[in-house]
Amino acid sequence: MNPKQRENLRLLILSTINMARGYGVPMDGIRMGLPPQMRQLDDDDLRAEVQYLIDKGFVALEGKVISPENREWKITAEGRDFLATEGLA
Amino acid sequence: MKPRSDSKLKTLPEERQEQIIAWARTQKTEEHPGGLAYAREQLAADGLKVSMSTLSEFVSWYGLQQRFSKAASRANQVAELLQQRNPDMEPEHVRKLAQSIFTLEALDSGDADTFVNLEHLKLAQDSAQTKADLERQKISISRQRLQILTCEKFLEWSADAKAREIAEGSGSRAEKIEALGRAMFAEDWD
Numbered sequence: 001m002n003p004k005q006r007e008n009l010r011l012l013i014l015s016t017i018n019m020a021r022g023y024g025v026p027m028d029g030i031r032m033g034l035p036p037q038m039r040q041l042d043d044d045d046l047r048a049e050v051q052y053l054i055d056k057g058f059v060a061l062e063g064k065v066i067s068p069e070n071r072e073w074k075i076t077a078e079g080r081d082f083l084a085t086e087g088l089a
Numbered sequence: 090m091k092p093r094s095d096s097k098l099k100t101l102p103e104e105r106q107e108q109i110i111a112w113a114r115t116q117k118t119e120e121h122p123g124g125l126a127y128a129r130e131q132l133a134a135d136g137l138k139v140s141m142s143t144l145s146e147f148v149s150w151y152g153l154q155q156r157f158s159k160a161a162s163r164a165n166q167v168a169e170l171l172q173q174r175n176p177d178m179e180p181e182h183v184r185k186l187a188q189s190i191f192t193l194e195a196l197d198s199g200d201a202d203t204f205v206n207l208e209h210l211k212l213a214q215d216s217a218q219t220k221a222d223l224e225r226q227k228i229s230i231s232r233q234r235l236q237i238l239t240c241e242k243f244l245e246w247s248a249d250a251k252a253r254e255i256a257e258g259s260g261s262r263a264e265k266i267e268a269l270g271r272a273m274f275a276e277d278w279d
Contacts, residue, residue: 015150019157023164023191032196033153035146062188072192087096 009038010049014058015088017075024062024072043069058082097139098147106151113148160194 001009016033017025030046031039050073053059058079062072083089098109112131117123121130125144132139139147168187171178255268270278 016153019154020191020195021158021161023161023195024188025157026192026196029157029192029195033150035149063185072188087100 006049009034009041010053011083011086011088012038013046013049014053014075014079014083017059017073018080018083018089020074022074024074026072027069030073053079056082097137098143099150109144110148110151113144156197157195160191163194164188164191 012034013030016030019025019033020029027043027046030050034041050059054061054073056078058076059073060076062074080089098106101109109128109132112128113125115121115123115127117127121127125141125148129139129141129144132144164187167190168183171183171186172180251272252269255265255272258265260268
């Protein structure tokens with residue numbers, strides 16, 4: 001994946017999480033918002049990009065979970081502001 | 090800042106987006122190609138030029154947007170209902186249930202109505218459990234009161250010469266109980 005594709009992937013993940021209107025989105029939900037070729041990515045690869053968005057302050061983990069497979073992520077105010085500046089919200 | 094190509098359609102007013110989706114769902118006829126190609130033609134006629142991939146991505150995005158929006162709306166309704174029916178329920182618990190409803194609806198991996206019914210059943214069971222716990226507590230208190238009463242009676246009657254005579258006298262255990270009962274409760278013993 002080249003840098004442009006990676007940037008696009010991050011934006012798609014953020015846009016998908018934003019659609020949940022404040023609710024947390026699980027990994028399967030995030031995958032639904034990706035084009036077919038990106039849906040093939042491993043959970044670990046997608047989690048790494050979600051972690052990047054967390055580090056940027058755009059996304060937060062929803063609630064307390066023990067199992068990684070049950071994680072859900074929700075958008076932060078900063079994430080919504082960023083999408084707005086990109087013309088995506 | 091130059092707007093992203095995929096934001097052209099995503100930021101259009103809702104009714105305009107609905108129109109694009111309607112075009113994209115149009116069947117092919119002799120007059121027009123139908124589907125995405127038809128939607129693209131119509132947009133171009135309106136002065137909005139987009140690629141097929143942008144249009145395709147928009148259609149997927151719109152579908153997911155609708156799905157998530159419906160899921161969030163359903164979750165909000167359930168949360169409101171739960172809070173109304175169970176005013177004592179912790180807001181954090183309601184929020185968690187609403188999140189579960191959202192996830193079930195958004196992923197279409199379950200029946201939210203079943204989930205809500207199960208939650209109500211669980212609440213009812215919790216309530217029944219509370220009642221059973223209270224009953225157990227009442228029984229425990231009654232037993233304790235009986236034990237205290239027995240001890241009081243023992244202290245009272247151990248100092249009584251007649252009772253001591255019966256207890257220490259001959260006769261079977263049943264006969265002693267009968268005699269003590271009559272001595273203690275008189276006519277109430279029968």
